[in-house]
Amino acid sequence: MVVHSLAEHLVIVPILLPLVVGAAMLLFDERRRQLKMTLSLITVASLLAVAVLLLIGAATIQSDGDATVMVYPLGNWPAPFGIVLVVDRLSALMLVLTAVLGASTLLYSLARWHKAGPRFHTLFLLLLAGLNGAFLTGDLFNLFVFFEVLLAASYGLVLHGSGTARVKAGLHYIPVNLVASSLFLIGVAIIYGVTGTLNMADLARLVPSLNIDERALFETGAAILGVAFLIKAGMWPLCFWLPTTYAAACAPIAAMFAIMTKVGVYVILRLFLLCFGGEAGNSAGFGADWLYYGGMATIAFGGIGVLASQSMLRLAGYSVLVSSGTILAAIGTTNSAVISGALFYLITSTLSISAFFLLIELIERGRDAGADVLAVTMEAYGDGESDDEEDDDEGEVGVAIPATIALLGGAFVACTALLAGLPPLSGFIGKVAMLSALINEAGSISFSHWLLIALMMLTGFATLIAMTRTGIRTLWMPREGTIPRVRAVEAAPIGALLALCVTLxxxxxxxxxxxxxxxxxxxxxxxxxxxILGIAPAGTVPLRPTLGTEGKP
Structure with a gap:
C-alpha cells in the first residue's frame, strides 16, 4: 500500500526527526546541556509515539483480509527504481523496541552520563536514526547507508566517558566493524552484478528465476553479506569482540547496544525468508544449516561464558550472545512457529538485558574496587574469619536491609528470572513457545532439535547459577563499601523496562x-x-495468505 495521506508520512519521521534535531544540536555550544537535554527528550518521546502509531497501523487488517504494509516512496519514485521505506509488522515491532530502549537509556543518562563527554546527544540521536533507517529501508544500498550511520555514532558512544578500558575496547570494536562494512559492500556488489537490483522485494521476485550460473554467484554474494551481519549479530566464532566491548561501554550505551546485535538478526531474518524461503526455487533453504548449527554453537559459547564470568558486566555481555544464538538457531529451523516464539523472546530478552546493564552500574556504585576478585578468593581459600569472630556474630539476630539494597535486589531477582527463563515471566513464555514448536513439529523430532532443546535448557540453568552466585556476592553478603546513592531518574528506566516485561x-x-x-x-x-512493487511475482501467482492460518510453506 503506497502512502497518500498526510498521516502516512509518519513513515519517514523515525529517520528524519532524530537526524535533523541531532544535526541542529551541532550549532549550539556544548555548555548548553539543558537545551540539548530538552530537545533530546522531546525527540525521543515523539519517536516513541510515532512508533506506536505505526505499530497499530501495521497490525490493522484490511477489508480484503490482507495485512497492512505501508510503502513510502521517497521522491515519489516507484520501486524498484526509487528508494522506498517499508513498514510491516516486523519493522514496526523493531521501531517500538528501539524507541522504548532509546527513551529508557536517555532518561538514565541524564543523571550523569550525558555530561561525561562532548556531543553525546547528537551521537545518540544519530544512533537512533541509523537504527530506525535499518529497520525501515526496503533496499540493500540504503541498508548499508543506515548501517554506517549507526556504526559511526556507536564509535563515538563506545568511547564516551573516556578511560583506558573503553579505549582498548574501541580499538577492537572499530576495526571489526570496518571489516564487516567492507564485506557488506562486497556482498552487495556481487548481488547487484547478478540481479541488477538491490530492492529487497525485487530480489524476492527474481531469485526463483535465476539460472544455475547466476544462482551460484548470487548465493556467494549472499553468503558474504551474511557474514557481515553475523559479525554484528555476534554468532560464534565472530563474537570475540562483543563481551569486552559491551562491558567497557558506559551503562546507558551498553544498554542501548543490546539492540545493536538485533540489527544483524533482523536483517538475516528478513533476507533469509525473502530470498531463501520456500518460494525461492533451487535456492530455498540456502544457509539454513549454518544459521542453525552456528546459533547452537553461539548458545553453548555464551552459556560457558556466563558461568565463567566473575564480573556482572561480562555476564551481561555473554547473555547477549545467548540471546542472539537462540534467535539465529530458531531462524535456521525454518519453522514459522519456532520463529514466532523467537520474536517474542527477542523482545523480552532485549528489554531484560538492557535493564540488567543499567542495574549493574547502580549495584557496583557502592562496592569497593576489586570486590569480585576478593569474593572469588574467599570462595577458594575461606573468608579468613576466626572462630571467635564467628561466635561473636552468633548473638546477632539479623541486620536490617537498607531500602536501596532491597529495591536493587528485587530488580536483580526480576532480571535473573527473565534471563534464565523462569516462570511466570515473559522470558519463560518465549522459551516455552520455541520449545513446544520444536517438540510438536510434524514427524519425529530430529537429534539436532533435541540438541537445541537441551542447549536452551542448560543455558537457562547456567544463567540461573551464575546470577544466583553473583547476587549472593553483591547483595546478600556483608557489604564492603557504602550504600549506593540512586536517583529517581536512574531507577525509573529500570523499573519501566522490567514493567514492560511483566506487561508482556x-x-x-x-x-x-x-x-x-x-x-x-x-x-x-x-x-x-x-x-511493494505492485506487480505479480516472476513466473508464479501464489495464493494470498490469511492471518491465523499456518504460514509455513
Whole structure:
C-alpha cells in the first residue's frame, strides 16, 4: 500500500526527526546541556509515539483480509527504481523496541552520563536514526547507508566517558566493524552484478528465476553479506569482540547496544525468508544449516561464558550472545512457529538485558574496587574469619536491609528470572513457545532439535547459577563499601523496562498472536514483493495468505 495521506508520512519521521534535531544540536555550544537535554527528550518521546502509531497501523487488517504494509516512496519514485521505506509488522515491532530502549537509556543518562563527554546527544540521536533507517529501508544500498550511520555514532558512544578500558575496547570494536562494512559492500556488489537490483522485494521476485550460473554467484554474494551481519549479530566464532566491548561501554550505551546485535538478526531474518524461503526455487533453504548449527554453537559459547564470568558486566555481555544464538538457531529451523516464539523472546530478552546493564552500574556504585576478585578468593581459600569472630556474630539476630539494597535486589531477582527463563515471566513464555514448536513439529523430532532443546535448557540453568552466585556476592553478603546513592531518574528506566516485561507476561496471549501473524507473513515473500512493487511475482501467482492460518510453506 503506497502512502497518500498526510498521516502516512509518519513513515519517514523515525529517520528524519532524530537526524535533523541531532544535526541542529551541532550549532549550539556544548555548555548548553539543558537545551540539548530538552530537545533530546522531546525527540525521543515523539519517536516513541510515532512508533506506536505505526505499530497499530501495521497490525490493522484490511477489508480484503490482507495485512497492512505501508510503502513510502521517497521522491515519489516507484520501486524498484526509487528508494522506498517499508513498514510491516516486523519493522514496526523493531521501531517500538528501539524507541522504548532509546527513551529508557536517555532518561538514565541524564543523571550523569550525558555530561561525561562532548556531543553525546547528537551521537545518540544519530544512533537512533541509523537504527530506525535499518529497520525501515526496503533496499540493500540504503541498508548499508543506515548501517554506517549507526556504526559511526556507536564509535563515538563506545568511547564516551573516556578511560583506558573503553579505549582498548574501541580499538577492537572499530576495526571489526570496518571489516564487516567492507564485506557488506562486497556482498552487495556481487548481488547487484547478478540481479541488477538491490530492492529487497525485487530480489524476492527474481531469485526463483535465476539460472544455475547466476544462482551460484548470487548465493556467494549472499553468503558474504551474511557474514557481515553475523559479525554484528555476534554468532560464534565472530563474537570475540562483543563481551569486552559491551562491558567497557558506559551503562546507558551498553544498554542501548543490546539492540545493536538485533540489527544483524533482523536483517538475516528478513533476507533469509525473502530470498531463501520456500518460494525461492533451487535456492530455498540456502544457509539454513549454518544459521542453525552456528546459533547452537553461539548458545553453548555464551552459556560457558556466563558461568565463567566473575564480573556482572561480562555476564551481561555473554547473555547477549545467548540471546542472539537462540534467535539465529530458531531462524535456521525454518519453522514459522519456532520463529514466532523467537520474536517474542527477542523482545523480552532485549528489554531484560538492557535493564540488567543499567542495574549493574547502580549495584557496583557502592562496592569497593576489586570486590569480585576478593569474593572469588574467599570462595577458594575461606573468608579468613576466626572462630571467635564467628561466635561473636552468633548473638546477632539479623541486620536490617537498607531500602536501596532491597529495591536493587528485587530488580536483580526480576532480571535473573527473565534471563534464565523462569516462570511466570515473559522470558519463560518465549522459551516455552520455541520449545513446544520444536517438540510438536510434524514427524519425529530430529537429534539436532533435541540438541537445541537441551542447549536452551542448560543455558537457562547456567544463567540461573551464575546470577544466583553473583547476587549472593553483591547483595546478600556483608557489604564492603557504602550504600549506593540512586536517583529517581536512574531507577525509573529500570523499573519501566522490567514493567514492560511483566506487561508482556500478562498480555502474553495477544502478544503471541501478533508474533504468530508476523512470522506467517514473513513466509510469503512474493506477497511482500507484490505489496511493494505492485506487480505479480516472476513466473508464479501464489495464493494470498490469511492471518491465523499456518504460514509455513
Amino acid at each position: 507476561t500478562v498480555l502474553g496471549g495477544p502478544a503471541m498472536r501478533y508474533m504468530d501473524a508476523t512470522a506467517q507473513l514473513l513466509y510469503w515473500p512474493q506477497e511482500y514483493a507484490r505489496d
